[in-house]
Amino acid sequence: MKRFLKILIAFFMLGNYNLFAVSSLFRWVQYRYEGDIQMRDAVKQVLWELVRITSVEIVEEPFYGNFDDENFFMSPFIYLTGKNVSINFRTDEKRKILSHITAGGLWLIDNSSENQNSQFWISVRKEFESIFGPGSIKPIPESDAIFRTFFLLQPDVARKFELEGIFVDGRAAVIFSKNLLQNATREKYSMRLLINIIMFSLTTDYKLDQVHQPFIKKRLR
Amino acid sequence: MKFLEITPLKIAFVSILFVLFFIFSLRSLHKAEKRWQKVLLMALRCISFILFSTAFLRLSLLKKTYSETMGKAGIIIDTSGSMFAGEGGGAINQIKKRLGELLKDFSSQGREVDLFTLDEKISPSSLESLLSIENSERETKILDSLEEFIRKMETDYDGLVLFSDGIDNSEKSLDFLKEKKIPINTVKMPPPSKKDVWIDRVEFPTVAFKKVPFSVKVVIKSEGISGWGKLKIFLNGELRSSDEIHLRKEITVVKEFTIDEEGSYLLHIVLSPFPGELTDKNNYFTDYFKVIRDKIRVLQVVGTPTWDVRFLRRFLKKNISVELISFMILRTRDDYMFFSDNELSLIPFPTREIFVEAIDTFDVVIFQNFNYAPYGPVDFLYNLKRVVQKGKTGFVMLGGDRAFYKGEYSNTPVEEIAPVRFIDVPEPYINGEFRAKLTKIGEVHPITSFLKEFIEKLPPFHTINLDIQPKKDSLVLLTDTKGNPIIIIGESEKGRCVVIATNSLWEWYFDSLLKNGFEVYTQLMQNILNWVTEDPYFKEVSVEETGEKLIITVRDKNFKECKKCKVDLKFLSPDGKIVGERNFETEGNLILKKDEIPSPSIISIQKGGSQINYPLKGKENLEFKNFEQKGKLLERIAELSGGRYFEFEEFKPEKARFLSKEKRIENWKEIKEVWTSSVFIFLFFGVIMIEWTLRRKWGMR
Numbered sequence: 001m002k003r004f005l006k007i008l009i010a011f012f013m014l015g016n017y018n019l020f021a022v023s024s025l026f027r028w029v030q031y032r033y034e035g036d037i038q039m040r041d042a043v044k045q046v047l048w049e050l051v052r053i054t055s056v057e058i059v060e061e062p063f064y065g066n067f068d069d070e071n072f073f074m075s076p077f078i079y080l081t082g083k084n085v086s087i088n089f090r091t092d093e094k095r096k097i098l099s100h101i102t103a104g105g106l107w108l109i110d111n112s113s114e115n116q117n118s119q120f121w122i123s124v125r126k127e128f129e130s131i132f133g134p135g136s137i138k139p140i141p142e143s144d145a146i147f148r149t150f151f152l153l154q155p156d157v158a159r160k161f162e163l164e165g166i167f168v169d170g171r172a173a174v175i176f177s178k179n180l181l182q183n184a185t186r187e188k189y190s191m192r193l194l195i196n197i198i199m200f201s202l203t204t205d206y207k208l209d210q211v212h213q214p215f216i217k218k219r220l221r
Numbered sequence: 222m223k224f225l226e227i228t229p230l231k232i233a234f235v236s237i238l239f240v241l242f243f244i245f246s247l248r249s250l251h252k253a254e255k256r257w258q259k260v261l262l263m264a265l266r267c268i269s270f271i272l273f274s275t276a277f278l279r280l281s282l283l284k285k286t287y288s289e290t291m292g293k294a295g296i297i298i299d300t301s302g303s304m305f306a307g308e309g310g311g312a313i314n315q316i317k318k319r320l321g322e323l324l325k326d327f328s329s330q331g332r333e334v335d336l337f338t339l340d341e342k343i344s345p346s347s348l349e350s351l352l353s354i355e356n357s358e359r360e361t362k363i364l365d366s367l368e369e370f371i372r373k374m375e376t377d378y379d380g381l382v383l384f385s386d387g388i389d390n391s392e393k394s395l396d397f398l399k400e401k402k403i404p405i406n407t408v409k410m411p412p413p414s415k416k417d418v419w420i421d422r423v424e425f426p427t428v429a430f431k432k433v434p435f436s437v438k439v440v441i442k443s444e445g446i447s448g449w450g451k452l453k454i455f456l457n458g459e460l461r462s463s464d465e466i467h468l469r470k471e472i473t474v475v476k477e478f479t480i481d482e483e484g485s486y487l488l489h490i491v492l493s494p495f496p497g498e499l500t501d502k503n504n505y506f507t508d509y510f511k512v513i514r515d516k517i518r519v520l521q522v523v524g525t526p527t528w529d530v531r532f533l534r535r536f537l538k539k540n541i542s543v544e545l546i547s548f549m550i551l552r553t554r555d556d557y558m559f560f561s562d563n564e565l566s567l568i569p570f571p572t573r574e575i576f577v578e579a580i581d582t583f584d585v586v587i588f589q590n591f592n593y594a595p596y597g598p599v600d601f602l603y604n605l606k607r608v609v610q611k612g613k614t615g616f617v618m619l620g621g622d623r624a625f626y627k628g629e630y631s632n633t634p635v636e637e638i639a640p641v642r643f644i645d646v647p648e649p650y651i652n653g654e655f656r657a658k659l660t661k662i663g664e665v666h667p668i669t670s671f672l673k674e675f676i677e678k679l680p681p682f683h684t685i686n687l688d689i690q691p692k693k694d695s696l697v698l699l700t701d702t703k704g705n706p707i708i709i710i711g712e713s714e715k716g717r718c719v720v721i722a723t724n725s726l727w728e729w730y731f732d733s734l735l736k737n738g739f740e741v742y743t744q745l746m747q748n749i750l751n752w753v754t755e756d757p758y759f760k761e762v763s764v765e766e767t768g769e770k771l772i773i774t775v776r777d778k779n780f781k782e783c784k785k786c787k788v789d790l791k792f793l794s795p796d797g798k799i800v801g802e803r804n805f806e807t808e809g810n811l812i813l814k815k816d817e818i819p820s821p822s823i824i825s826i827q828k829g830g831s832q833i834n835y836p837l838k839g840k841e842n843l844e845f846k847n848f849e850q851k852g853k854l855l856e857r858i859a860e861l862s863g864g865r866y867f868e869f870e871e872f873k874p875e876k877a878r879f880l881s882k883e884k885r886i887e888n889w890k891e892i893k894e895v896w897t898s899s900v901f902i903f904l905f906f907g908v909i910m911i912e913w914t915l916r917r918k919w920g921m922r
Contacts, residue, residue, distance in 0.1 A: 151560075
């Protein structure tokens with residue numbers, strides 16, 4: 001009954017039937033909050049490229065939701081973006097984020113503002129540091145699997161993105177990027193990096209397996 | 222001086238007598254005229270009473286005397302196996318010839334002798350039984366048995382004489398000889414003829430790893446013999462190598478072996494006998510080692526990256542007992558292809574490397590939503606079938622839209638080994654909510670029985686494959702609530718296969734972790750890995766050795782205790798010959814007494830299609846290892862104990878060293894009772910006569 005009411009409210013208030021169905025396929029899941037930015041066209045373009053280029057199969061419709069939505073945390077990939085609105089998680093929400101990431105989930109935090117001191121950027125970093133400890137956000141080295149899960153991004157290209165991350169169990173479990181989704185629609189390498197990050201969420205460190213190393217080393221400049 | 226018969230009763234009797242005597246004496250003395258007469262008579266009477274009492278209580282004089290006697294000697298004769306080796310029946314025969322004469326010599330010296338034999342312990346013997354011993358294969362334990370003999374010795378021997386060749390397999394040190402000083406005279410028997418060939422030592426790992434080559438190094442030594450011989454090496458009764466060797470003073474043979482199955486193995490090495498060698502009993506070597514798996518080598522082949530792939534890889538990568546090789550199809554022929562190689566990190570799918578060159582090296586092959594057709598001909602799947610059916614590799618197939626029938630596996634070798642048929646249905650792979658349910662077999666089978674307490678709480682799967690149909694002899698462990706099979710297991714000849722008809726299993730992993738619950742997924746996948754790789758816990762037959770018993774546990778296919786299961790046992794000698802057979806109809810456990818089984822041997826246990834070999838370790842006999850005296854042992858025994866060392870020919874009883882006679886003192890007591898002496902008799906009767914005379918003189922009666 002509670003679930004049915006939720007659907008009704010969502011339908012009438014948001015004008016959008018948006019229930020999360022668990023799937024084994026990749027689905028773009030974005031964290032929804034008051035004042036967020038939903039770049040639906042950009043997401044569609046990225047997903048279209050993903051399907052066109054790779055063997056990854058997807059659930060076409062992106063999902064916008066948060067902790068209130070049933071099964072929200074059953075997506076191992078969550079995208080969170082913003083510009084001028086601060087992000088504040090409650091303590092129980094922080095606990096859920098920690099559990100999700102420890103279980104193997106991946107968060108991509110993308111600053112949609114050109115301003116490096118935007119409210120969103122400062123607050124979201126602070127919130128994640130409060131979960132994983134101060135100083136837990138570190139630069140992601142250009143040798144990380146993220147830069148070679150599908151496309152091979154040369155070290156000089158990888159460095160330009162200035163990706164940062166929080167590492168859990170040796171993998172980047174929270175990735176901090178700057179305007180990645182927006183740039184992906186108009187810039188080749190941003191698109192490639194975004195596809196790599198999606199691939200990374202599905203295959204993790206597969207490309208670091210020994211069998212790939214001779215090929216990758218040969219292709220690196 | 223001592224009263225010999227002083228008892229409370231006698232003291233009481235004497236006391237009462239004295240009181241009565243005193244009263245009557247006093248009354249009879251009233252006739253005496255003067256007081257001094259009374260006192261004198263009373264004193265004389267008391268003296269006579271005291272003298273009577275000392276006689277009555279047997280007052281005696283004790284005296285120590287000394288005598289010298291000659292103590293006993295113990296003669297210990299080594300009757301272990303090595304004493305019988307060599308020409309003319311070995312060293313023991315030389316002792317037998319001289320033994321009678323030696324005993325006479327001891328006797329003529331006035332020394333008594335006890336005879337003992339020595340092998341693994343020292344036992345009392347006699348001349349007759351010693352002369353009748355014809356052969357022995359027992360080990361020599363000189364120091365072990367001497368220590369025990371001296372510790373428990375009841376007779377106080379003056380010394381011991383030990384006849385031996387000095388070949389010893391004891392573990393004790395010589396220190397005990399310093400504690401109890403008893404001279405041990407050692408007589409060294411001449412060593413047997415030096416012509417011999419023997420396996421001097423064998424180096425091999427006590428634990429080897431499954432599918433990893435290991436070497437066995439055999440060092441053969443020879444004295445006075447050369448020529449060609451044959452060296453055979455058996456593993457659990459199976460001849461694994463046979464080589465012609467050219468014998469020199471010392472040669473080393475190194476052989477390499479690889480074993481595909483875990484378990485205990487009996488290593489048996491046989492060197493052919495050479496003409497004229499001292500004994501061929503040291504041409505054999507038998508010992509045991511274990512084969513365990515180092516890591517399970519898992520090949521994960523993936524058709525497309527999904528969350529199911531991501532979490533299975535996470536489980537396998539985190540598992541320290543797994544060496545994972547993953548191949549994921551990240552791009553198909555249908556995808557956009559126009560990138561240069563340098564722009565991508567992709568490598569060509571190594572079909573040949575996997576399915577031809579390396580397929581034998583994997584313990585488990587996992588096809589996860591993988592359709593083989595675009596990547597190689599069906600011929601490659603025959604290699605997979607071969608290794609699975611040989612029992613070398615387990616096979617796991619997980620569902621998805623590219624698996625089973627949709628993966629075009631119908632009528633392929635994969636369908637032959639899988640526990641299901643791949644069938645054409647209108648909806649081969651569907652989405653929805655599918656709650657899992659354990660079947661009756663699933664509730665007891667070790668792969669899934671642990672799920673019983675969690676199954677109600679676990680989230681439903683969201684996908685299921687319907688394009689499968691379990692084969693007749695397969696076991697369905699898990700279904701959805703409508704009965705569609707989800708986990709199916711089966712055997713293909715010697716191999717084991719598992720089919721998981723969904724690609725939503727990851728939801729259990731992710732969900733259980735999010736709720737901080739039990740890692741159901743991890744446990745389930747670990748059980749599947751263990752089952753397909755035939756971890757000993759998942760075998761239908763298992764053997765446990767406890768003390769005197771061997772417990773064989775037999776389970777049926779569903780891993781329930783077997784009711785009226787037919788079990789065939791074969792006992793094989795180390796070189797693989799059948800030395801005994803038994804057939805049983807058992808329920809659950811079969812208990813065998815170890816001493817009823819010939820050892821060393823290999824017990825081959827067969828229950829239906831399941832068969833294991835279990836080597837039963839016998840007692841290791843080091844006696845014939847080589848014929849070298851252990852580091853001047855006999856000299857050292859003699860030196861430390863205060864005895865003397867002799868070569869056999871020069872030994873004479875009078876030369877042996879025993880404890881000196883002065884020390885052999887025994888004392889005893891000479892008893893002389895006082896009343897028997899003439900002085901006592903004279904004194905006693907003298908006192909009575911004086912008293913009587915005085916009484917008469919003084920006019921008394």
